[in-house]
Amino acid sequence: MSEERNGPEAINGLEATKTALPGHLYLVGVGPGAPDLLTLRALKILESVDLIIAPRSSASEASLVLGIVRPHLRHQEVIEHIYPMARDREQTARSWRRMADLCVERLRTGQSVAHVTLGDPLIYSTCTYLMEEIGERIEPSQIHFVSGISAMQAAAALLDQTLLTQNDRLMLMPADDMDAVAAALDQCETLVLYKIAHRLDTVIELLRQRDLLQDARLVSHAEQPGERIIRALDEIEGGRLGYMSVLIVRIGHRDWK
Amino acid sequence: MSEERNGPEAINGLEATKTALPGHLYLVGVGPGAPDLLTLRALKILESVDLIIAPRSSASEASLVLGIVRPHLRHQEVIEHIYPMARDREQTARSWRRMADLCVERLRTGQSVAHVTLGDPLIYSTCTYLMEEIGERIEPSQIHFVSGISAMQAAAALLDQTLLTQNDRLMLMPADDMDAVAAALDQCETLVLYKIAHRLDTVIELLRQRDLLQDARLVSHAEQPGERIIRALDEIEGGRLGYMSVLIVRIGHRDWK
Numbered sequence: 001m002s003e004e005r006n007g008p009e010a011i012n013g014l015e016a017t018k019t020a021l022p023g024h025l026y027l028v029g030v031g032p033g034a035p036d037l038l039t040l041r042a043l044k045i046l047e048s049v050d051l052i053i054a055p056r057s058s059a060s061e062a063s064l065v066l067g068i069v070r071p072h073l074r075h076q077e078v079i080e081h082i083y084p085m086a087r088d089r090e091q092t093a094r095s096w097r098r099m100a101d102l103c104v105e106r107l108r109t110g111q112s113v114a115h116v117t118l119g120d121p122l123i124y125s126t127c128t129y130l131m132e133e134i135g136e137r138i139e140p141s142q143i144h145f146v147s148g149i150s151a152m153q154a155a156a157a158l159l160d161q162t163l164l165t166q167n168d169r170l171m172l173m174p175a176d177d178m179d180a181v182a183a184a185l186d187q188c189e190t191l192v193l194y195k196i197a198h199r200l201d202t203v204i205e206l207l208r209q210r211d212l213l214q215d216a217r218l219v220s221h222a223e224q225p226g227e228r229i230i231r232a233l234d235e236i237e238g239g240r241l242g243y244m245s246v247l248i249v250r251i252g253h254r255d256w257k
Numbered sequence: 258m259s260e261e262r263n264g265p266e267a268i269n270g271l272e273a274t275k276t277a278l279p280g281h282l283y284l285v286g287v288g289p290g291a292p293d294l295l296t297l298r299a300l301k302i303l304e305s306v307d308l309i310i311a312p313r314s315s316a317s318e319a320s321l322v323l324g325i326v327r328p329h330l331r332h333q334e335v336i337e338h339i340y341p342m343a344r345d346r347e348q349t350a351r352s353w354r355r356m357a358d359l360c361v362e363r364l365r366t367g368q369s370v371a372h373v374t375l376g377d378p379l380i381y382s383t384c385t386y387l388m389e390e391i392g393e394r395i396e397p398s399q400i401h402f403v404s405g406i407s408a409m410q411a412a413a414a415l416l417d418q419t420l421l422t423q424n425d426r427l428m429l430m431p432a433d434d435m436d437a438v439a440a441a442l443d444q445c446e447t448l449v450l451y452k453i454a455h456r457l458d459t460v461i462e463l464l465r466q467r468d469l470l471q472d473a474r475l476v477s478h479a480e481q482p483g484e485r486i487i488r489a490l491d492e493i494e495g496g497r498l499g500y501m502s503v504l505i506v507r508i509g510h511r512d513w514k
Binding site (some may be wrong): 223 | 275289290291292293294295296297298301344346355377378379380381382385388400401402403404405406407410411413414415417418419420421422423424425426427428429430433434439440441444445489512513
């Protein structure tokens, strides 16, 4: 199965992503936090869509995503979806199933729907849960992903940190399993860790053992309020830097052969 | 060394990246090819900068980057930089040294300069060569990276392909060394290969041996003229798909523990 798109439509993006179409679902990445890191394509969809679904992880936490979207709101209806933060598969599925039902119902009435998420919709995004529950209930041709700048890219830009050049390999992973993190250090030139939360002290200790601490940088809340850029990891205390941190370790470099 | 940015400026992006400032250098990612995948921040810089440097890899090949930028040109001067495509370190360095000299000269006269590249400026980008040659000749505070949507993200969006969820690990690397590619298949849940060029047949053979061919998808020239989306690798002939291809292999999934 091979599809080709040619001509000016291909250059200017898919016809279907120019403005939101009736009965179509858009999974839109809004970037890491700063409203000016939206793409023009994401902006066009958000401005023209009927319903925007903005997920957030707890009832008390203000929706970062909504803050990015708000300046572009006119007629669009907005539904905030508060989903469980706990890593409970069944509870998570139930919450997203309700949202999937709502989406499908609205799409069948001919509305256009955008589900917005921080970063990119295909990198550690809540989109995945929505799509799992929507399953085969919508035609694939009516589903569109709109890429967004990821936290990894935003952190690298703030640090002036090259991620890859020439023959380098990059590994992106969560900091949940220290054996896997240790193995990754031997297998790539750049290691990017997400979801550091309470494991920062353990990661720092591992990097110190490998003599890599001076090659590690961290950005917490990149392009969000409270952003912190940390170029010397041994000067910080762990713990407090929380969930929204990206750690970049530049281990080495693989030149052209 | 830790830096904090707070308040509304942080939410709306760095003050220095709102419009191009005199004597400042901007390394701007323009995304994979479609003009509407520019970010608002990149657009603002390109619209307000004095000089735009657009690299391309040979004198005969039209500059894709320039095609993205052109609709936004008014007073800005544009210099196309034709750099050598050969993997010759000394020849490459010489070409970029000339461009670095030009940049520094213009910045010292108080001009603002944007160097534009396809994708993200920190992921396999020509920026790296420019920055190596500019070295310490500009204050770090006068250098700004503006993230762009990478080819990997564009390809995943076109394929509706989740890259990472929950505890998954992703490896991004070139397809230059088949031993390294084989090792990566054992160490991550998603493998993304760039720079496939003439190695596609070899990669397909490796994936067939590992029984992973049905989990691999390819996009050639994502969001560019001549884009091809290939969901069944065994139906294509290799060779012809060239340099601008992204191969995504979804090997497995690591659930929450």
